[in-house]
Amino acid sequence: MIDSKDLQLIKIIQHGLPITSRPFNEIGNQIGMNESEVIERLTCLKNTGLIKRFGVIVRHQRLGYTANAMVVFNIPDQSVVKVGEMISQAKYVNLCYQRPRQGTNWPYNLYCMIHGKNRSKVLQQLDQLIDTCKLSQFEREILFSRHCFKQRGAFYCTPTASSDLAFSVAHG
C-alpha cells in the first residue's frame, strides 16, 4: 500500500534524478529520508508496478522520431486480449491499450502507438504488424499526429494545498 512518504518521494523524484555520484542521497536530503530508505521505497514501488519503469526518459522528437501514429482496431471481444498482448510484443509499438467502443461511429476497442522517423517508416512498420499479428481482416484507422498543443511529463494535481500529487504518466 502506498503511503504519504511514497507520494512525497515520487513527487520529488519525478522532476529527475540528479546526475551526480550519490543521487538518491541528494533526493533523500530534500525530504528528510535517508539514502537506503529512498532506494528501498523505489524498489518496492517498482516491484508492485506503481512505477512502471525507472530510467532514462528520452525525447523521441529530438532523436528524430518525428512521426507518430495512433492506430485503432476493431477486434472481436473474445480475442482482444490475445491480440493486444501480441501487438505489444512488437518493438516499434510503444503503447497498447484496450478502450470501450463508442457505437457504430467509432467501433474501435484496441489502440496502439507507433513512433518512427518518418511517415513511410511508420506505415511500413504498421504493415509488418498487420502481417505478423494477422490483423488485415479487422477494421482500422490510422491517426497521424499533426500538431502537439501540449505535452508535459510531470503532472500536478492540487485539490488542496496539503495533499498534492505529482507524477509522470504514460498516455492515459
Added chain:
Amino acid sequence: MLNPLQKQLLNDFQQDFPLSPTPYSDIAKSIGASEQEVLDALQELKKLDYISRIGPIVPPNKLGCSMLLAMSVPEEQLQSVAQIINQFQEVNHNYQRENRFNLWFVLIAQNSSHLEAVIAEIESETGFKTMRLPLLADFFINLGFELDWDD
C-alpha cells in the same frame, strides 16, 4: 553527433537503471567506462535535450484517475478550442490528429468525480462534446523505447 557511449546510455538504461547508492558508477562498470565519463555524457545529453530526465514512469490510473478524450472540431476553431483545453491543469497532453476526431487529449484528475467535473467544464467552455475513452486494459509491460541508429 552522438558518440557510442551516449548512444548506449540512451538506449540501454531506459528501464534497467540501477536503484543503488551509486547508480552511475554501477552503469560505468557494466559498460567499461569511468563514472566521470558516464556523468559527463548524461549531463551533455540532458543539456542537448536528448534526455528529458532520469526518473519514474507511473502507469495511468495508479495515482489519480486519467482518461483519453477526443473531439471533432472544425479546422478554423481548432486552435482556440485547444487553447481553452490547455488552460486546465488536468490536461497532460493534447494533440491534433488527422481524423474526423481531430483533437485528442488526456486528463488526469484526483478521482472520478473530479474528472467528471473537468470534462463538464471543458464541454461547456468549448461548446463541443467529448468522446470518452477510458482505459480498460494496458497490454504494455515495457515502456522503454528501442532506438534505431541506422538512418
